[in-house]
Amino acid sequence: MSNYHIDTRCVQAGYQPKNGEPRVLPIAQSTTYKYDSSETVGKLFDLAEEGFFYTRLANPTVDAVEKKIAALEGGIGAMCTSSGQAANMIAVLNICSAGDHFISTSTIYGGTMNLFGVTMKKMGIEVTFVDPDAPLEELQKEIRENTKLVFAETISNPSLVVVDLEKFATLAHSNNIPFFIDNTFATPVNCRPIEYGADIVIHSTSKYLDGHAVSLGGVIVDSGNFNWDNGKFPGLSTPDESYHGMVYTRDCGKAAFLTKARVQLMRDMGSTPSPNNAFLLNLGMETLHLRMERHCSNAQKVAEYLEKNEQISWVNYPGLKGNKYYDLAEKYLPNGSCGVISFGVKGGRDAAMKFMDSLQLAAIVVHVADARTSVLHPASTTHRQLNDQQLIDCGITPDLIRMSIGIESADDIIADIEQGLAKL
Numbered sequence: 202m203s204n205y206h207i208d209t210r211c212v213q214a215g216y217q218p219k220n221g222e223p224r225v226l227p228i229a230q231s232t233t234y235k236y237d238s239s240e241t242v243g244k245l246f247d248l249a250e251e252g253f254f255y256t257r258l259a260n261p262t263v264d265a266v267e268k269k270i271a272a273l274e275g276g277i278g279a280m281c282t283s284s285g286q287a288a289n290m291i292a293v294l295n296i297c298s299a300g301d302h303f304i305s306t307s308t309i310y311g312g313t314m315n316l317f318g319v320t321m322k323k324m325g326i327e328v329t330f331v332d333p334d335a336p337l338e339e340l341q342k343e344i345r346e347n348t349k350l351v352f353a354e355t356i357s358n359p360s361l362v363v364v365d366l367e368k369f370a371t372l373a374h375s376n377n378i379p380f381f382i383d384n385t386f387a388t389p390v391n392c393r394p395i396e397y398g399a400d401i402v403i404h405s406t407s408k409y410l411d412g413h414a415v416s417l418g419g420v421i422v423d424s425g426n427f428n429w430d431n432g433k434f435p436g437l438s439t440p441d442e443s444y445h446g447m448v449y450t451r452d453c454g455k456a457a458f459l460t461k462a463r464v465q466l467m468r469d470m471g472s473t474p475s476p477n478n479a480f481l482l483n484l485g486m487e488t489l490h491l492r493m494e495r496h497c498s499n500a501q502k503v504a505e506y507l508e509k510n511e512q513i514s515w516v517n518y519p520g521l522k523g524n525k526y527y528d529l530a531e532k533y534l535p536n537g538s539c540g541v542i543s544f545g546v547k548g549g550r551d552a553a554m555k556f557m558d559s560l561q562l563a564a565i566v567v568h569v570a571d572a573r574t575s576v577l578h579p580a581s582t583t584h585r586q587l588n589d590q591q592l593i594d595c596g597i598t599p600d601l602i603r604m605s606i607g608i609e610s611a612d613d614i615i616a617d618i619e620q621g622l623a624k625l
């Protein structure tokens with residue numbers, strides 16, 4: 202499948218039926234799998250043979266979806282999780298334990314910010330949040346002896362910072378540590394971070410990949426490019442006593458990271474996606490390339506409309522010429538960034554709330570990146586756990602409205618905004 206264009210991979214990668222099998226990916230709604238001999242099952246546990254034995258670890262429907270996402274991102278494999286939060290958690294815990302440190306950009310999703318800054322801190326893992334725009338020399342100063350990875354979001358949710366992928370890849374690799382990227386907003390249709398040096402790509406599939414706001418999910422994609430056997434990652438390069446002495450780098454080659462994530466962390470934590478959700482995710486991804494095109498062209502039209510409107514104090518969209526991240530978006534996201542824009546209404550917080558309440562087509566929902574246009578006020582919802590300084594560090598002001606532009610008619614979306622503004 203890898204020689205096909207991304208559009209074709211969206212539709213057909215992952216599941217390729219053999220003669221007489223269902224044309225459409227079947228839902229293997231089963232927790233377990235039947236075998237004729239206990240020896241075979243033993244071999245499965247030893248990873249000496251390939252096959253399914255328990256859905257917490259692997260399931261045929263989920264497996265097909267993992268193969269599709271790996272094909273889209275250009276990775277050697279992927280592991281789906283029950284949510285984006287679980288994906289970020291497992292990805293980091295796979296190489297960090299108490300006493301370790303890592304670096305993350307400060308402009309990341311609020312949930313990830315809490316996971317890293319609060320919950321992981323309680324587990325003894327320390328994070329340093331850095332300014333995504335800081336020069337390489339500044340960032341280098343934050344690297345410590347025990348720093349295990351560098352984390353960023355391709356396009357940050359919701360501040361829409363486009364990160365310089367090559368800068369962060371250089372920072373990571375010059376220190377012999379991997380670069381993790383959350384590629385949720387860009388999707389592999391608009392950016393494939395592995396091509397710019399990312400080692401591990403993470404998604405909340407609950408957003409554009411699903412695309413219809415029907416199922417939560419996450420995924421970890423492994424590029425297979427990072428050398429984990431460099432002395433910094435003993436969890437991967439020394440025997441895992443909890444998995445009868447397996448040495449992931451020795452026994453699993455390029456799939457070392459993913460295998461550990463699955464047979465150790467997924468085994469123990471169990472944040473597995475359901476086969477039914479995997480089916481829905483696959484269905485969503487079959488139109489990902491079409492939807493992203495429309496999300497981006499609609500968002501561009503809405504952003505340009507808002508920019509000219511006198512009731513709007515500012516507009517943030519990487520596709521606008523005057524945007525701080527326009528050049529980085531041109532470089533890394535030449536076909537479009539995403540469908541999310543943010544802006545401020547003159548009159549601050551109160552005007553923002555009143556405007557949102559007046560919208561008829563766009564609904565107030567705690568979600569982004571699905572087919573329907575929606576709005577949200579991050580300061581009072583997704584990011585309400587953060588204090589004012591953390592809000593500013595995340596790139597969020599009290600008047601910020603996050604609008605997720607759907608795939609309806611751009612004219613109707615703009616007309617809705619217009620009538621909402623007229624009520625102020």
Ligand SMILES: *Cc1c(COP(=O)(O)O)cnc(C)c1O
Nearest residue numbers: 284285286310358385405407418
């Ligand atoms: C939504 C989101 C997450 C969390 O994903 P869930 O599926 O809601 O757990 C993580 N990162 C980004 C960038 C997101 O937008």
